[in-house]
C-alpha cells in the first residue's frame with residue numbers, strides 16, 4: 001500500500017564508502033534537508049537557490065569550520081527519493097564525515113535505516129519494487145554480465161514483462177467477472193478456449209523465466225567450473241595459471257591436492273568459479289578416498305567440466321575408459337591434453353579423433369589463451385547469456401513466479417473440470433496477486449522491510 005503523504009522526518013547517511021578518500025558524500029532526504037544544511041552552511045542562502053545547483057561554502061559548528069564543501073541541491077520531486085535531497089561533498093576523512101554527521105543529527109536529521117533512501121524512492125513512485133531491488137544488484141555487480149542484467153532490471157525491462165502478463169490476466173479476470181453479473185442469463189463472455197490458450201502462453205513465459213533463474217545464479221556467483229583429472233595431470237598448475245596466482249599447492253607427488261580448492265576469475269566479462277579437485281583415481285588411502293568422493297560430488301554441481309589428462313602418459317584408450325568411469329554429468333565439457341611441451345608429435349596426434357579437445361601446457365602457459373577462448377565459446381553457446389532475454393536473478397521474484405505458475409495450473413484445472421466463473425475468477429486473482437508482489441503493486445510492510453534491510457545504509 002502506498003502512503004498518500006510524504007515522510008515527515010529527514011534522513012541522513014554517508015553515501016560513499018567509509019574510510020579515507022578524495023571526497024565523501026553525505027546525503028540528506030526529507031522536508032528539512034535544505035533547512036538543516038542551510039543552518040550550518042556559510043556561503044549563500046540555500047533555501048533561495050533553485051534545484052539542481054551546486055554551492056561552495058563552509059560548514060561550521062558554531063564558530064568552528066568543520067570543512068569546505070560543495071552542496072548539491074535537488075528539490076522535490078526532482079530527486080532520487082522525490083523528496084528534497086541535499087548532498088554535501090566534503091573531504092574524504094572519516095573524522096570529518098563523523099563530525100558533519102553528528103552536527104546534522106544534532107540539527108534534526110535522523111540516521112537512515114538500511115535502504116531507506118531507495119525505499120522512499122519506491123514509496124514515492126520513483127520506480128517499482130523490482131527496479132528498486134535492481135539498484136542493490138547494480139551496486140553489487142562485478143562483471144559485465146551481472147551489470148547488464150541489473151541495469152536492464154533497474155531500467156524496467158523485467159517489470160514490463162511482468163506487467164504485460166498482468167494486463168492480459170486482468171482482461172480475462174474482468175471478462176469472467178462480467179459473466180458473474182449476468183449469471184442468471186447463462187452467458188459466456190470469456191471464451192474458454194481463448195482463456196486456456198492464454199494460460200498456456202503465460203505458463204510458457206513463466207517457465208522460461210523460472211528456468212533463467214539457474215542461469216541468473218550462475219551469473220551472480222560465477223559459472224561453477226570443475227577441474228578434474230588424474231593426480232599429476234596438472235590441475236593445480238592450470239588453476240594457478242587461470243587465476244594468475246599461486247593458490248593451489250603444486251607438487252609432483254600424486255594426490256597432493258587433497259581437498260577442494262575454489263577461486264574465481266573473470267574471462268571476457270564472465271565470472272568463472274573454478275573448482276580444483278583431488279586427483280581422481282582408485283585408492284586405498286582414506287584421506288584421498290574422501291577427496292575422490294568429493295570430486296564426484298563437485299562434478300554434480302558443475303555447469304562446466306574441464307577434464308585434464310597428461311598427454312605424455314595417457315593413451316587414447318585410457319582416456320576413453322577414464323571418461324566412461326567418471327560418468328560426467330550432462331554439462332558442457334572440455335578435454336584438455338596437458339603437458340604438450342613434453343609430448344611427441346605422435347602423442348599429440350593420437351588424440352585427434354576426440355571432440356571438445358584442447359592442447360595445453362599449463363606449465364608454460366602455451367595454449368592458455370586458446371583454452372580461455374574455448375571456455376568463453378562454451379558458455380556463450382548458452383543463448384541465455386548472449387541473447388537479450390530476461391534473466392531472473394532474485395530469489396523473491398523466483399518464488400513469486402513459482403506461486404503464479406501454481407495458481408495458473410489451478411486455473412487450467414478449473415477449466416478442465418468446468419469450474420464455475422466465480423471460482424475461476426478467484427484463481428485468476430491469485431495469479432494477479434503473486435505477479436503484483438514482484439513489481440510491488442501489492443506489498444506488505446513485512447515484505448518491504450525484508451527487502452530494504454538487505455540494502456546497505458546510505459542507499
Ligand code: GDP
Pocket residue numbers: 229230231232233234235236237238249250251252254255256257279338339340341342360361362363364
Ligand atoms: P595435479 O595433481 O593434477 O594438481 O597436478 P599438478 O598441477 O600438481 O602438477 C603435477 C606436476 O606436473 C608438477 O610438477 C607440475 O609442475 C607439472 N606440470 C603441470 N603442468 C605441466 C605442463 O604443462 N608441462 C610440464 N612440463 N609440466 C607440468
